Amino acid sequence: MEQPAPRSVPVxxxxxxxxxxxxxxxxxxxxxxxxxxxxxxxxxxxxxxGRAVAREQGARPRIQLYTxxxxxxxxxxxxxxWDEEVRVRADADGxxxxxxxxxxxxxxxxxxxxxxxxxxxxxxxxxKVLDGLERMRIPSFVVGPPPSADRERSASxxxxxxxxxxxxxxxxxxxxxxxxxxxxxxxxxxDLARTGTDRPGQTGYGLMAWLVLHGGFGRxxxxxx
Numbered sequence: 001m002e003q004p005a006p007r008s009v010p011v012x013x014x015x016x017x018x019x020x021x022x023x024x025x026x027x028x029x030x031x032x033x034x035x036x037x038x039x040x041x042x043x044x045x046x047x048x049x050g051r052a053v054a055r056e057q058g059a060r061p062r063i064q065l066y067t068x069x070x071x072x073x074x075x076x077x078x079x080x081x082w083d084e085e086v087r088v089r090a091d092a093d094g095x096x097x098x099x100x101x102x103x104x105x106x107x108x109x110x111x112x113x114x115x116x117x118x119x120x121x122x123x124x125x126x127x128k129v130l131d132g133l134e135r136m137r138i139p140s141f142v143v144g145p146p147p148s149a150d151r152e153r154s155a156s157x158x159x160x161x162x163x164x165x166x167x168x169x170x171x172x173x174x175x176x177x178x179x180x181x182x183x184x185x186x187x188x189x190x191d192l193a194r195t196g197t198d199r200p201g202q203t204g205y206g207l208m209a210w211l212v213l214h215g216g217f218g219r220x221x222x223x224x225x
Contacts, residue, residue: 025100025101026062026099028066029064029066029104029105031105031106033107036147040195048143056221073111074117079124082132083132108164110153110157110160113157119159126167141216146178149193168204174217176212180209192203
């Protein structure tokens with residue numbers, strides 16, 4: 001039987017440090033998705049994500065951005081890799097103790113159309129990722145694919161984005177529908193015409209960043225209202 005400590009020797013108890021106020025905690029932002037996350041084609045190499053994060057960073061940087069972008073990422077590919085990608089970038093101790101805020105941004109592209117993924121399967125793939133993040137208690141924010149220079153392709157993207165939007169709405173996850181907002185937008189169309197591809201330049205990335213910021217990005221991060 002274990003003997004009690006003598007009265008002359010006080011028993012020391014380690015008191016865990018109280019979590020810092022939310023406004024002071026680091027924010028580990030993990031971004032997964034297709035190549036526009038990496039700002040491909042942007043002369044400033046910021047893309048929409050870099051611009052949005054810079055806007056919310058503030059005078060004392062709190063946001064730690066860890067991006068994993070794959071060219072031609074489909075929802076099926078994302079559903080297969082998201083778990084490991086998040087775990088290797090997360091601060092496990094900081095997450096468990098409430099010392100580091102964690103957030104995940106998903107940048108969805110058009111690869112599901114190219115690969116013939118059905119809308120039902122696209123929905124299931126995104127649901128798998130969002131439900132997994134919910135189990136990990138990590139808030140998520142989803143940005144859908146932007147329009148194509150090809151109108152027929154854009155029509156398919158509208159359907160795909162609508163499916164993604166519905167999955168997010170059912171889980172109360174913020175979703176930015178860029179295809180509906182930018183389809184037919186003069187500056188977006190002109191930017192794609194300049195690049196000669198479906199990848200935007202500085203103007204297009206700026207437009208996407210504006211949509212993200214006005215879609216509640218600061219509220220999602222906890223950096224602004």
